[in-house]
Amino acid sequence: MSLRILAGDPPPCGGVLLAREWPSRLDLKQDALDVVAAVLFAHALVGEDDRQWLVLCLDEAIVNAMLHGNEGDPGMPVAIEVTADGDRWCVTITDRGAGFSVDQVPDAEDPESLLLEHGRGIRIMSEWLDELTYYRGGAVVRMARRRSAPARSSDAV
Amino acid sequence: MPCDFLLVEAYDKIVLAKVMKERLLDPVSIASLSEGLSELVDRHPRINLVIDAGDIGYLSSAMLGKLVALFKAIKAAKGRMAIGGVKPSLMPLFKVTQLDKIITFYPDAGQAVTEFRRNPL
Numbered sequence: 001m002s003l004r005i006l007a008g009d010p011p012p013c014g015g016v017l018l019a020r021e022w023p024s025r026l027d028l029k030q031d032a033l034d035v036v037a038a039v040l041f042a043h044a045l046v047g048e049d050d051r052q053w054l055v056l057c058l059d060e061a062i063v064n065a066m067l068h069g070n071e072g073d074p075g076m077p078v079a080i081e082v083t084a085d086g087d088r089w090c091v092t093i094t095d096r097g098a099g100f101s102v103d104q105v106p107d108a109e110d111p112e113s114l115l116l117e118h119g120r121g122i123r124i125m126s127e128w129l130d131e132l133t134y135y136r137g138g139a140v141v142r143m144a145r146r147r148s149a150p151a152r153s154s155d156a157v
Numbered sequence: 158m159p160c161d162f163l164l165v166e167a168y169d170k171i172v173l174a175k176v177m178k179e180r181l182l183d184p185v186s187i188a189s190l191s192e193g194l195s196e197l198v199d200r201h202p203r204i205n206l207v208i209d210a211g212d213i214g215y216l217s218s219a220m221l222g223k224l225v226a227l228f229k230a231i232k233a234a235k236g237r238m239a240i241g242g243v244k245p246s247l248m249p250l251f252k253v254t255q256l257d258k259i260i261t262f263y264p265d266a267g268q269a270v271t272e273f274r275r276n277p278l
Contacts, residue, residue, distance in 0.1 A: 026184055052214060052246055059182050059217050108255070115229060117222035120254040124218055127253040 014085025021077040024070040047149035053128040060121035069095025099138030160193025175209035181216040191223040204236040209266035211242030241266030
């Protein structure tokens, strides 16, 4: 896995299905997760079989934005946008933090990292997503994947 | 405060701890389970701990970090730890994070208990 942290903004990813902000409060994390997941399921972009991985990936990304990006400051919102372009969906999460560097993420190939108690979230997300890229130096994360539920004629986005 | 979703049975030197919760994503649940398991390690010297994970459907990297901390504490106390009954859909999580390289997994908790009995420390 190679972690990509770019300087610019993420490229467009189709039409907007959801654009909302939540305060950086972990007690609101579940609401954010449920709202985003509901949009992806409602548009048949993610299949029921993938619910577990979707929840795990969203949880990791939202917690990272709230706790690490915004340092748990409830006055700093986390913006979440769900977009889709044909058979590809994107969830883009933006925090107000300064981003991070590759050096701050443990190297999965380093045996020393096996016993670390942190740094596994990115590995978990990379396992299921087709794309996991950070923009604005790490303050924006773009998660993308191909549609995994059978498309319905009414789901054109 | 004891963890209200951890069912503990101790026989001989083997402690079986069943996690009766599907979601281990929120900080309160993670802290509660972590404290509950750590108390077992403090209470049982050289513990043979088997965690029955059969009810778990979701767990975050924060919870995985707590399991690593628990593993290190048990190792330092010259005990051992195994996890049984992980749902097949969840096993890739342990593989991609390479926890399967440090923690022993069994298809079910009963097999882990049997193995610990067969090979006492």
